[in-house]
Amino acid sequence: MSTGQGPVRTVELRHLRAFLAVAEAGNVTRAAAALRLTQPAVSRTLAALEQHLGVRLVDRSTHHLSLTPEGVVFRDKAAAAVAAFDEAVDPGGLRHWPLRLGHAWSALGPYTTPLLRSWQQRHPETPLELLRIDDRTAGLTRGEVDAALLRGPVDAPGLVTEVLLSEDRVAAVTADGPLAAHATLRLADLAGGPIVLNTVSGTTTVDLWPRGARPAATVTVANTDDWLTAIAAGRGSGVSAASTADMHPHAGVAYRPLVDAPAVPLLLARRDAPGHPTLPELASLAHEIIGRNIAP
Known part of the structure; x- marks a missing residue:
């Protein structure tokens, strides 16, 4: 050329x-x-x-x-x-090098606030910045963050992951719709209507349903806010991890346990390269807080 x-x-x-x-x-x-x-x-x-x-x-x-x-x-x-x-080359970063922790939705669930508070107490010289980035790797592969909290399998090359916990799944349904009257739901209960899928950063696909029993229609959105809005408007139902109910309450959305869906692994991910020097401390603290069940 x-x-x-x-x-x-x-x-x-x-x-x-x-x-x-x-x-x-x-x-x-x-x-x-x-x-x-x-x-x-x-x-x-x-x-x-x-x-x-x-x-x-x-x-x-x-x-x-x-x-x-x-x-x-x-x-x-x-x-x-x-x-x-x-x-x-950022002069401010030379004085205080923040640790940037990305997430696409729900962060560390109910353990998010304990993590942030404990980090501030133990590492006041290193701010922990929690950044929501609507991307499957929450900005990690693009270098926007130093580590990320990710849900579900991640196949992006060059990443190292470790499982922090496994979360049950919940159904998210229209608050005044017929499905909200049930105490628990099954995948088949949702398959009769459209399913709202976050195709940018979500983990749910139609493959969650057995072949031959998959939803006939889907509605695609690009982020958690639009996902919630579509469900509240009655355009369909959704499936997510249990932490979504804690981190994203919505007046128009009711969350119900989904009893026959597999759990979702919550991963702490980093790039497979030299990174922020406090990444080991972040992983250790996350495991400690989850292990002690420090949550509201």
Whole structure:
């Protein structure tokens, strides 16, 4: 591929920032405006990066640019590298290096507040920042957090996980609907109507139901707030971990035990690379609090 300039010998931050801006904007013109560069400069920088890597990162066959499969993989790597650099040169971070703990929903359930309070007492010099990020790995693969609380199986490469506990599942149904009159529910009770699925960060899919008895209709949403809103509006029912009932009460949603669904593992995940020096202490404290059943 011809770039109009010699091959780049060393990938610099400007190459990564240009690529990430294009990936975010889906358009070179908007990316250039965000970077305060000219469109030709961004195009040349992106082409030089692709030439260095030897792969196409962006599909230019349509007006709205999209990432190639290689571009999708590289986006997370580039985002993690840029985030690590920005963090390393942040003057405030040199004085107080916070430990960023991501979660997509429900955090550590009823143990969340005890964890935050105990951490503050034992490690006042290291703030523990709890960040909700609507992503299957809660921003961990993109370098937005140092560790993450994740539910269900996680197959993202380059992560190390350990199980903190297993949570029962609950059904989330419309508060004034007929299913709310039951003390407990089964999967078959929900299959008669639409199921609301959070396809971005949720763990429930139609595979939870036996083959031949799966729901006929689904409603897809992108985050927990929209999931709750759809259920409250009567668009369908949902399935989640028991902690959701503690962390996300909603006037229009009733939670009921789901007696025939398998439990959900709650994982503490980190990247398989050198990370924040207090990660071992975080894991130890989480196990300690859960083991002592310190919860409201």
